[in-house]
Amino acid sequence: MELHFLGTGAGLPSKDRNVTSICLSMPQERQAVWMFDCGEATQHQLLHSPLKPGKIEKIFITHLHGDHIYGLPGLLSTRSFQQSDLQLEIYGPRGIKEYIEVSLSVSGSQVANSLLIHEIEPGRIFEDEGWTVEAVELSHGIPCFGYIVEEKATLGELNADKLKELGISPGPIYRQIKNQEVTELPNGQSIRRADVVGPDKPGRKIAILGDTTYLPELKDNLDSADILVHESTFSADEPDMAKAYGHSTALQAASLAKAANVKKLILTHISARYHQDEASILAEQARTVFQNTELAEDLSVFEVYKNSSDS
Template sequence: MELVFLGTGAGLPSKNRNVSAVAINMTQEINEVWLFDCGEATQHQILHTNLKPRKITKIFITHLHGDHIYGLPGLLSSRAFQSGENQPLSIYGPVGIKEFVETTLRISQTNLTYPIRIKEITKDGKLFDTKDMTVETKKLQHGIDSYGYRIKEKDKPGELLVDKLKQIGISPGPIYQQIKENEITKLENGTIVYRDDVVGSPKKGKIISILGDTRFSLEHIPFIKFSDILIHESTFTQEKELLAFEYNHSTNVQAAKLAKEANVKKLYLTHISSRYQAVDGETIIEEAREVFPNTWLANDFSVYKI
């Protein structure tokens, strides 16, 4: 899996940062891309990456401020012309996202060539569960309804113990994949092979928590606790803490405090105010690292392995 930051700015685009959008590229694992927020010109940003719009199967909107949704109609429309025909798409977001999408498509007379499903979020808890992933939501503290998303990858079977398989007379071949994918495999000679006997320890699934626009709150700790990755807004630097509170946002240091208290492994700061220039990046990251050393400042087109 990869994190691909498409837009890391707050409020309005700047020369260095477009507005909010981040993708989780899971094409190698489940042949899907999940997009979180879709600010203005997100489809333009995608053109500078290896992401394919037709691979985007789910779009998660944190809240309905323009810098998080204005790119959605354009992306939905373009996807129909980019080999997205008949590729279903699900959109999740606060109440109002359905009206926004349907109204913009209707007024622009846009006819999508693929089925679209829109689910509005009204409460905390499990959003959905698949064989590969579980996604949960939590309402945050912002001027309008804003939600965080916690993506939990299911644990995977360990690696096949090849030497052990060879010892019991099973040579390499397609049978290895069959053994790994099934709890019990019956060989042609009648031998029964139990997967648990020939695989190593399970691989722990990754946890990624993405918090949309929000004030700093210790109430968020249980939701993000033990995340491998936390993506948190960092609209302001520490000296602007009062301003951050007034505008329902967080500072870099507040995000770092939350990461530390929640025992997350790695923190990515995003949603940076346009008042900060590229030269301010060092200050933003250094302030946060004094509290939580494993902090990274996301930039547009940054790609990180998960």
């Protein structure tokens, strides 16, 4: 599972950074891609990545500012031409449905694939057998969300040595024992899965926040996340300007990461005032509070490890 940053700029595209779009690629877990925001020229950025529009299964929009949604109509049209078999679902604040429908209608665009649009409120917005997605409310002047993606825990390892001690030889019965709570053996012996399987393996947790002022109260929602993606529009010496424009500083992002005990912080949504050779100061500022901080660049890829200690 990997995070691909297609655009890492704030507000306006620049020569160094396109506007916001992030993809969570899950080839083994779901054979699909989940996209978070779709700023102008996102589909051009996709051409420089290994990701395919037809593999996009879900798009989560944080808010309706143009640098986060202007790429949607074009991407939807392109994806339609590719005739993907995946149903596409879009999640976002109230107004996202009207924006998409009007954009496609007045441009005469056809979306051949089935398309579901969900206008959401804070809380759990998606759940299946393997994953949950929670939307948390942010502070940005207009309705804005962050998304917390969690992989559900999986069964622990089967203790083969213990089964052998019980006189059960390796074979298909081992899989049966792991897959059901109680297994009745031909000799009448009952084996409880809980007695021969180790603790559940915790799933991964990825938090991708939209534009926001510093919200220390989010620490409980973000607790122990493997990765926190947080905007860093301003440097540490401009907290008042950041708050006035509904944004955060690198230092504030780091403070939240530390309070929430996350494993890794990735900074994005970088103001165009920081040119490519100057943006590193933001990561340096953040590391004074939270050492495991990375600065995302366009087309950066970060692996989301199953074992966080490997990251």
